[in-house]
Amino acid sequence: MIEIIRTLNQFETFRNNLRPGTIGFVPTMGNLHKGHLSLVKESLRQNDNTIVSIFVNPKQFGPNEDFEKYPRTLGEDNKKLKDLYRDEEFRGRLLTIFAPEVPEEIFPSNFSTKITVGDLTNKLCGINRPGHFDGVTTVVYRLFSIVKPHKAYFGQKDYQQYLVCKKMIEDLRLNIQLVPMPTKRDEDGLAMSSRNQYLTGTDRELALVLPQTLEKLKETIKSNFWPESYGLALELAGESKKEGDWDYLEILDAKTLREPSERTHTVILAGALKLGHTRLIDNKLVEIRYAR
C-alpha cells in the first residue's frame, strides 16, 4: 500500500516516525511518465524508504509560461506508482507520495527567501527563462528541508537543473547525494516530457529534429579526434540552427557548462527547440577523444 500524504503537518509526523533506513527522494511536478518512473524504481532499489513529491512549483515558471495549464493528473500518477510498486522486486520497500494540496504549505504567503546559484545558471535555459533556476533551487531546498533524504534522483534530460542543484548542495553543505538518471525516450527518439502532450500532430513529427540533430552532433564528435571534432560539430550545429526555431543548440564542457577547454573530458550537446507555444529541451553527453 502506498500512502499518499496531502498536508505538510501530516508529512512531518510521518517523517519523524519513519522507520530507520535510507531515504531516497524523487521530486516531481507530477504527470508522471516513464522517465519519472525509472527514477522511482532506482530509488526503490537503492533505499529502504522512497518519497515521491508531486508539486507544481509556481516559482520556476516565468510570467508567460505554462504554469496554469501544466497538466495535473494526481489520480493517474497514483495509479502508475501503485502499478510499479506491485513488483515483487520492491517487496519490503516503503513508497510514499507527498502531494501537498495547498501550495501555500510549501511557499507561505510571506515566504521571501531565494537561493541563487550563479555561473551555471546564466547560460542555456537560464538565458530565456530568467529566474527559472532560482525557482528550482529554492523549491528543491525547501523540499529537501522537509523530506530530509539521503539521496535524490534527477533526470538527465534536465541536465542543467541537475548540475545547478548539485552545486547548491555543495555550497550549502547539504548532506544529500544526487543521482542523475538517463533520459527516457519514445521509440522514435523524442525525450519523454510532460510538455510533449502539448504538441499537435505535425509538431510532434517536427520535434524529432531535436534528438536527431543531437545524435548527429554526437556521432561527429565520437568519430573524429578532438579538437577537429569540435570544429566539425560547431559547423554542423550552425547549419542545423538554420532550420527550426531554436532557443539554443550548444556544445559545452559537461562539468562547467562553459566553452570546452583543454581540461574538458566530456561535452554536453544541449538543445532547446520551440514548436508553436511549446519549448522542448534535450541533451546528450559525449566523451571526447584525442589522437594518441
Next chain:
Amino acid sequence: MIEIIRTLNQFETFRNNLRPGTIGFVPTMGNLHKGHLSLVKESLRQNDNTIVSIFVNPKQFGPNEDFEKYPRTLGEDNKKLKDLYRDEEFRGRLLTIFAPEVPEEIFPSNFSTKITVGDLTNKLCGINRPGHFDGVTTVVYRLFSIVKPHKAYFGQKDYQQYLVCKKMIEDLRLNIQLVPMPTKRDEDGLAMSSRNQYLTGTDRELALVLPQTLEKLKETIKSNFWPESYGLALELAGESKKEGDWDYLEILDAKTLREPSERTHTVILAGALKLGHTRLIDNKLVEIRYAR
C-alpha cells in the same frame, strides 16, 4: 582554557566530537568590544557550549567599502575572551573560538550560491549597500552549516540584520533560535561599533547627534498618543535631517520594516549618519501608545 581553531577541518573534528549539550553561537567579524562580549556572556549563561566565530566576511562589503582596512585584532580578541571566560560564573561551560585562517575555507574560489531575503532587505541599510544583506545571509547560513548551533546571538544595533537572518531561518526551516541582545553604548550614548575607531576627535563628538536624535524621537513617541506621536516624530525627523549627512532616519514598523499601520505595536527609530568616510548606524525600539 579556550581552544582556538584555525582550520575548517579541525573545527569539523571538534564539532563532531563535541560533548552533548546545547550549543550557543556568536558570529563576529572580530575586533571585539563590550557589545560582542555581552553576547558571548549570554551564550555562556544559556548553553553548555559556546562557539565564537571570527571571520571578516568579504561578501558583505561593497566594492568601495572598508573591507581591507576593517580592523583585524585576533590577539586582543583572544585576550578579551580569555578574561571574560575566567569568571567563576562560567565554570563548566565550554568556550571555543573558530577563526579560520584561510578565508577560502569559508568561501572556496568556486563557491557560487547566494541566499537572498527579499522585502526586508530593500530598505534602510539595503538601499545604499546593495548586496550587503545577501553577503550577510550567505555567510551566516554557511557558518550555521558548519557550527550547527541551537541558538545564535545577534546584537540589536544591527537590527535589520537580525530580522533578515530570522526570516532566512524561518524560510529555510533551520532549527536555530536567534537571540537579539541590547545595544551596548559608551557613556555618552554612542552605540559601540568597530567603526567608531575610524572617527577623528571632532567627528566623534559630532557622532553623538545620532543617538541623541533617536532619543528625542523616542521621547516624542513615548510622551504622545499614536498617531499624533507619529506625526510629531516625522516632523522632528525631517528637521533633524537638515543637519548632518544622513543616509536615512526613519520610523518604521519594527516587525515588517514598513510604514507603521494599524497593526503596528512597536516602531523602530533607525538612523545612519555619515561622518567623513565613516558611516554609523543606530536604532531604538519603542512601543506606541493609544489613548484609551
